[in-house]
Amino acid sequence: MITAIKDGLRAGLITAIIFTFLILIGFTSVAANIIGDILGNPQVLNNETRLPVGNLLIFIALVGLFTGLVTLKKGSNPPWTDVLFRGLTGGILAGLIVGTVIYIVGSFHMEGVDFRAYLPNLGASQLGYLLFYSTPIAASKTYLLYFTVFSLVGALARKTLTMLTGLRNKLKSIKSQIIDWSDKKNFHSLVGNQLFQAGLIILVGIGLYFLPLVWGSYWNYIMGTVAIYILLGLGLNIIVGFSGQLVLGYVAFFATGAYTFALLTAPEPHAVGLNLWVAVGLSTLVSILTGLLLGLPILRLRGDYLAIVTLGFGEIVRILIRSDLLTPLTNGPKGVTNVGQPIWRGHVFSDVNYMHLLMLLVLAGLFIAKRLKDSRTGRAWIAIREDQTVAQATGVDTYKYKILALLLGAAFAGLSGALFASRNQFTGPEDFALMVSVNVLCIVIIGGMGSLPGIILGAFVLKGLPELLRELADYRLLAFGALLVVMMIVRPEGLWPGQNSKKGKMATFSNSLGEDNLEEKV
């Protein structure tokens, strides 16, 4: 019983905090609007500035249900009376806290206190809505009632669900069937079948060819960004995913590529007017050289030291580009405009051509990365990632291979930088902030370290999702940050882990311990 009350109170407290937070960031009315949209309720009542209260009540009810659901722990199956207690305590506590908050805030509001100087979301319209356009005391009573009732309903519903174990088992078996299926030999042989493979490739190729034609320019633009980030991800994956070197300044190579291309093709500030395809090659080359310059002295550093040094290098590049010192060379903070666009047989690329070019490059990049991964070189990299000391003792020249990884990664970045500048026809120092490096790193890790399909998925999640989340407007970055945390907790191995990584969690743990013990206390 005591645990029941404890669990209930904890759930109530958590929901109350979350709900209060949502009120304070103004999400409650947004959520109510979304609910209204879904249900087709009118947003604004006729000729009044009042919002429909029903939508808000539904949202509160949903939160109440959530409270009830979390009062029961996963996998537990307490008796009914216990469940009753859990639901009640949780709901009452949440309702009491939220009700009190609403009462206090509402009373102040009624007396004419303006909270917006400190909490901009507690404006008159929002507060009036939260008070259901009635008195604070009545409103807080409503909150208490709704939370209690729906928390109880939620708890009971969860219990009922748990009771239906048969259903759950069935689900489980389906789940395991799916996993089995992918593991089965015949599936592998099917995938391994050359004809099947070729057919699949052609089908996907046709799909990829036609998609940009029907998407429209907005989606071509977004998908183009995603494709560029896939290329970046592939490059960083060679460095971080394969060879295990944590590089936080990857943006430096991206910037080098973009600027080399821009300066060689734009009419200002230098008017070199180089052939575009030559410029692409040169940008890649310059990025590789930058990689060499950075890599030779610092690749002996390990782990987080390497991370901060490369981070610093990325910042150095950005600051230098925008500095007064290099303004004559780089055009400073204004950036370079009118960057050359790719031309093929005398015609400037349209967005569709561009998308096709990017797809082609992504395919080529995937192809190269895949082949590298399965080769002697790739094995050497992964060995370095797994245990650098042992890899070297097994005959791998770790320094050489780390530099090779950095150079190849830099080449990818340089190429994507050139494409980026040319597609936007503009490049400026603000495009190369630290967050770009962080985003690309997130792509590599969210997808699953070292996994190639994971990178594609990661790029979609990282660059595509915020665009999709635009509907959430102001809340999209908040949601994105929370999603990152949740994903790391729920699926640390990434969305599409490379082979064998499922048990990798423990493995690397023991490995890191091993590294600590390395300095053998003689």
Place this chain on the structure above:
Amino acid sequence: MIKKFQNLNITWGTALRYIAGLIVAVYLLWRILQTTSIQGSYGPDTWMRFLITGLVIGGIYSLIAIGYTLVYGILFMINFAHGEVMMLGTFAGYFVLEAFAAISAPGSGDQSLSLLNAYPFPALVITFFVGASVSALIGYLLEKIAYRPLRGAQRLIPLISAIGASIFLQNAAQLLFGPQRRQYTNPDLLWRGTGWMIPVGEKSVMLTYTGTFSFILSILLMAGLLILVKKTRLGKSMRAVAENKQAAALMGIDVDAVISKTFIISGFLAGAAGVMWGIHNGLFNHYVGFIPGIKAFTAAVLGGVGNIPGAMVGGMLLGLLESLGPAILGIDFQLKDVIAFTILILVLIFRPSGLLGETLKEDKV
């Protein structure tokens, strides 16, 4: 010839390392000689100003850097959200000061005399305490929600989680408090831009009250931390956990509790730094933690990450580098971060574990 090279065990990398080092050293020397020998370059008063401002900022960096170092020492993870922990402390301190400024002092007949100006020092102490405590709480929750479930995962996983937490906290603060810049209401005694005038040469240099206050407070906090780590039971168990988690657990130390406390301490220091930032600088918004966070992380690595005195030295050094570096080298002030990061890279190339970091017995292993 090549064979001889091999026998000397000098690879191209090492050779290049030293050649690059030599070139940089010669260049620096040349620049320094050049700037200091030019007639009519900065007078002693200007140098004094550089020094003072460097020390104040350095103190704040040190406090934040300690947070990074404490967490790194124990969990081997970069707490990317540490800057945001500081930011929330800045906000908390701001609200407390606003409250003090809004309430008029009881007892005195003067309505316009606020509590803040009537009792400036108690008010400031409370502000610091509240700001630091809020940050400590955030640090604790951060560890509990975003990092603890990842204990034992690959090293990059907590880093991504930290990045996510950082994005979340930053945007949460923006949504909660609005995007506008706010300014700390200092007590009149400590108003920004006021201070003692110290004669230096023919001119006089202002030693601001806020700067002096911040600097002294940061030194006190650091001293307190050192005592805590060296002398107390908690400090000992922290060091034990940092050394070897499994062994510490076997010795009966509650590792999770120690980690939680470490986050609380580092959050506390970050919050204090945040309030200091507000009092000294005044302006802040939800973005205030990001740049100091990166800088402090740099400082921590510069001093040797995981090493507490290292973080202090690194922070001070970074502060001084930022203010004195461009002047000494005669480079645009815009490039101060370039100087700071270049020094960092050079230090790490020649001392791969930072200035005070323990050098590995053999860097091959």
Place this chain on the structure above:
Amino acid sequence: MKFKNFLILMIVLLVSLSACAPEPIEEPATAEEEQTDEPVESVEEVDGLPQACLDDAFGCAVIPQGETIKIGMGAPLLGDYSMFGTDISQGVSLALQVDDGFEGWTYELVAEDTGGAPEAGAAVANKMVTDPTVVAIAGHIFSGSTEAAMPIYEKAGLPMMSPSATEPGLTQQGSKVFNRLAFTDADQGMFAANLLFSQLGFSKIAVMHDGGSYGQGLADVVQAEFEALGGEVVAYEAITPGEADYVAPLSAVASTGPEAVYFGGYAAEAIVMMNQWSQAGLDDVLFFGCDGTYGVEFTDKTGANGEGAIAVSLVPPDSEEKSAFDQQYGEQFGVEAGELSAFSWSAFDTGGVLIAAIEKVAFVEGNNLFVPRGALVEAVRNSNYVGLTGLVKCDEVGECNASGPTFYQVVDRVWLPLE
């Protein structure tokens, strides 16, 4: 076997390459198709398009009854520049809100976040042109983002009116759609240099900027003009934006003994600089800012330290309309106009100008409102509107601020017009 694999892939690559190659031959045709893409789509929706729409180079935006006339905006709503975006979107939305609509259609602002980055500016622009009910663009906010977005709007025939993009080059590219309320850095810099040298009589100044394209642009102009007038620029220094402490660069500037310091940049840095003015030994030196530093925020947050500072604004001294706007803005958004950025008033005017232009060309037929896009582009360019910032009348390249800058000085913590 593996080689076969490789061969297949190569063939696929080649096929897609060759599929890519011949297409540009048809390019002119497709390009035209693309340009008229949207109107064509709307043609299908509505039977019998009015003649004005068929004549228009870009066709018409067709807005059915019950929908709103949308005005798009790309602004930094999130991230560290969000004050600007928030403020400007609030200013524009207020303008749309106070207007009583056109023949029963009301206006709506669709503001999308760019974070201030050029890349996202292009993304937002691409999104705007896919929405057929967006007729005009208020913005973008920063020059980089505007630059990236311009070619996209140019193709779709969406007129732009930016309250804040000041980069001189923007209007020099022959764009038909781009207009701005903000005066260019070149104009402002020239006025400032003149004032400094001729009216205020300084001969030695220092020039500083925040390293951004806006600040640097201004600083460069001021430096060049001041020297051209015969003055001496004793120091030119850039600072890093977003820092806590500018004592070091300010001290360095102070040691060169300037009579005034010109600063190109925004209020955030200017406030920190002002508060550290005496620490850096600049007590008797005049602070001369730009339109980025003007606003109540500066006076509020510098207090006594800000006394005597000069700044520029395109907002003329207090008028009745301005106080009415200030009051309404404060009531609605809980912050004072000008507290988030210096662009609240020009944002309001941006909305007003666009509405005036739309109402000039739009017409109702049946249940639909038609806005001929090409005509609207011209109408915006031909605006003749009197707003909070004075007369808005665009020249042939799209510089629309016809009333010139007003200089202000802080006297007793209030900005007063400088004589």
Place this chain on the structure above:
Amino acid sequence: MKLPVIETQNVTMSFGGLTAVDRVDLVVPEQSISSIIGPNGAGKTTLFNCVSGFYVPIEGEINFFGKKIKGLPTHKICELGISRTYQNIRLFNKMTSLENVLVGQHPRMNSMWVESILRNKHYRQQESQALQYAYELLDFLGLSDLADIPAFNLPYGAQRRLEIARALASQPKLLLLDEPTAGMNQQETAEMTSLIRILRDERKMTVLLIEHDMRVVMDISDIITVLDHGQKIAEGKPAEIQSDQRVIEAYLGPGVDEITKKFNRKKTNNAKS
């Protein structure tokens, strides 16, 4: 006279004042099984680390077939023909058994990264040879069923054997085994012992091992070197070591008669077998 496989002269290694290996001379003749024994902390593994290049001795020389190898990076030493295993197993955990062995063959291959993208003839030839040899080795060590299992998921004994397979993959002339039978049961130990013999007799390899299990050591060693506190205190054939008073003292402290008995019992065991 044939050059010894390994000859260390006066090798000294110290860490911050603590001398872990103190002027040790060691000679390992070709095609022999040599053992290093000694109590915990005697400096055995440190000596191994010096030979395999992890540590650079502060004094002394190490010769491999007469060639000085002191100070060479570890991968060069591996290329010359010295492979090793580790006391606490260190495999590439996320790689499969097969991949682990393939990494082991790294120094014997020379295809470049460009070739791996193009998959030219040279590359394909090398890959298929490597694959074939890897399967051979896995088969040799009884791991062929586990080829596609990630190293981390292997049972303990298999992990030990995989480590040896990886070491063998570079076709070394000298194999350093650090406690190969630690944690194994009797049967596994016996298998390991016979494996080591096969390596010497059939593969013509030289094996240098550290071992705590005296039965194993006495059973298979041609020469035993005893270290204590970093110093070599005895060297010789198993029989000689068993009767060496200093060795007994080192292990169990001076003046314990029991030990002699224990060693004698083992001696008789050995004689029987």
